[in-house]
Amino acid sequence: MTARSLHLNAFLMAPGHHDAAWRHPLSRPDRALDVGYFQELARTAERGRLDSIFFADGLAIRGDRVEGNLSGGLEPITLLAAIAVATERIGLISTASTTFNEPYALARAFASLDHISGGRAGWNIVTSGTDAEARNFGLDEHLDHHLRYERAAEFVEVARGLWDSWADDAVLLDAAAGRYADPGKVRELGHRGLFFRVRGPLNVQRSPQGWPLLVQAGSSEDGREFAARYAEAVFTAQQTLSDGQAFYKDVKTRAERLGRDPGGLKILPGICPVLGGTEAEARRLDRELTDLQVVDYGIAQLSGMLDVDVSRLPLDEPLPPELLPAEDEVNGNKSRFTLVAELALRERLTVREIIARLGGGRGHRVFVGTPEQVADQLQEWFEGGAADGFNVMPPVLPTGLEDFVDHVVPILQRRGLFRTEYTGRTLREHYGLPRPAA
């Protein structure tokens, strides 16, 4: 295919992305800790020739919030290693924090995953923005937003240096001469920075992709700058085509200004496709899910997103604008705050309505319709300068992914927008991105 082709990532979450998914009869919350379940999902994505699967991650749960939704689960890098050996082509992207990890250990884990998967590892770089996470790692509250991004930048620089510490041709395997590797091609890093001192070299030989694919998902000012500098793929939450276009242009322009080829940075907005064979069927599934929402859980989640307690507000009155903090006072996920606040105020939604609207994608765009209509939407954003591909967030799993693969993907393929066979072996090859030279 020489024409521009879109990229599809399946964002997996045990019972599906809708916060009531686990209560829906199509979901399998009983398999949330079953590695075989995730292997099956990955194989479904691979059957659809998707670029990759992806797991979000956090380093805490609230013990008082385990009631209303499925909570807890498997650590994603470990899980992806177990998925890697049950799949052949699909890319494997894990979230990992730059705030609560050490670069040596994390660079090593991703290099191992890249070896184990034959070059299919990706790292979604997050800075971790909650007090709950900080409190599991010796702090009382999390680091300042800007400082987190400074640490993240140094972290990525160190990780890249470690991945490059073995040259591609360092291993000689010369048994006769007793030379396993050429010490001139395994170099120390000697990094001494603000946050880290790391000597190196890494204790893993250079991996098939050199570096894992670098992914980023923050859309704040700091997040966009970070993405423009380091990211090769960006997951983003955009509600409208014009917001999507503005974000796309902004991040690509920033990358260009930094001397990067904007084509080397793929923008993938999230979409939660609520699919039905007919519009009526799709709307029925959407309604079933909304009806199953646990209101207390939705209130707690909304309070977290808005950084303010909404539990005492009347459910059926619009959110009072004066209650909201200014964005610069928010130290958690800034971009998600802005998105939700704007959505609520723009449409004068009640608390109950906001909870319903957020149920499907936690701020990501939810689209209810037939496979044809979903494909139309994807094509419109893709051709309209808002996306290089999509982060597909099925509301209910496994069925939502099966429906997407079996009904939406073939339409995109017929339209010449998506591959019909894998042409590459590595995740970088799927995304059309180069392998970094050591």
Place this chain on the structure above:
Amino acid sequence: MTARSLHLNAFLMAPGHHDAAWRHPLSRPDRALDVGYFQELARTAERGRLDSIFFADGLAIRGDRVEGNLSGGLEPITLLAAIAVATERIGLISTASTTFNEPYALARAFASLDHISGGRAGWNIVTSGTDAEARNFGLDEHLDHHLRYERAAEFVEVARGLWDSWADDAVLLDAAAGRYADPGKVRELGHRGLFFRVRGPLNVQRSPQGWPLLVQAGSSEDGREFAARYAEAVFTAQQTLSDGQAFYKDVKTRAERLGRDPGGLKILPGICPVLGGTEAEARRLDRELTDLQVVDYGIAQLSGMLDVDVSRLPLDEPLPPELLPAEDEVNGNKSRFTLVAELALRERLTVREIIARLGGGRGHRVFVGTPEQVADQLQEWFEGGAADGFNVMPPVLPTGLEDFVDHVVPILQRRGLFRTEYTGRTLREHYGLPRPAA
């Protein structure tokens, strides 16, 4: 089997335990990063009904020492996750450091591995004793030996608390009532200690074994006290039956003094069995390996073990005793220092001879002989109060493990010393150890 039965762990190292293994035609150093190779080794161990496989670990390599031996490799927890899904019964033990990890992250990784493997995870707890490791994690030199053990103790207490933070029956999965878990059964830990502050709960539901099997391998004074308090299995290096008996008795006595059932702590000395169909064949393999040793590599390794530079000493003269530091000046692996120093001085070995003697097991006991002779040795130690089982360290892989499984295990089985079929499903069940109550 009601009679006492021994336990066998296969200690895996890519090309085998002999430091020249990678140069021997039977080894596969080209497969050192191939997950399929390790899956095959694990299945061989499982075919032999062994209790477990095990990977050592370190968080550094020296770039100037990659020439003489295979160096670098896959991160073991990630690797074991990929092995877990290719095996059914064999236990999966990974080393991990209490000095360079955070308890929340590590407790989570082991809980995930335990879920992924259906209850087969084990953790070999190490405190990490080299400056090279410290320098990859922001320090100039590693922590004081005693302080490392204090941190390790607090680390294990926190990890156990986190593994217990979800009660076994916390998950309700009551979709109708909208209750995923009972918040009264998912508790915060609220740990505030000398080294860690961790609120919890863990973000992984309680795993099949509750806790991974806790293994320990340090044999210094601090190490023995730690083992007596926390370990359920101990890997140890003992050169002679009487040393083995003394160690066995010492650690069991310490455990008893702490109120533990000494049967709940399994002692597994290491043995590197150099096997041949006849004694002459075994001796030939041993000689082949010694002839392939890279002397410079052996000197560097010996210098590390003795905490002193031996590179300028004449190769064919005995090690001068006055060169060695006192044990209390050694801040690295104290017990390995003592073992090697005693071996060298007791037998007045030259530097070259020490390197040859250490080649097979880096201080672990090497035994050269037929399967029958190896079985005799194991039986003698097992029945003589020196071992509950063995840490089997094949000099060359994969053949050394295949030979052990195909020729030594059947003899042990015929003598009624080892299981002929697995009777349990979890690693704890293989070792006859209870599942901790939450």
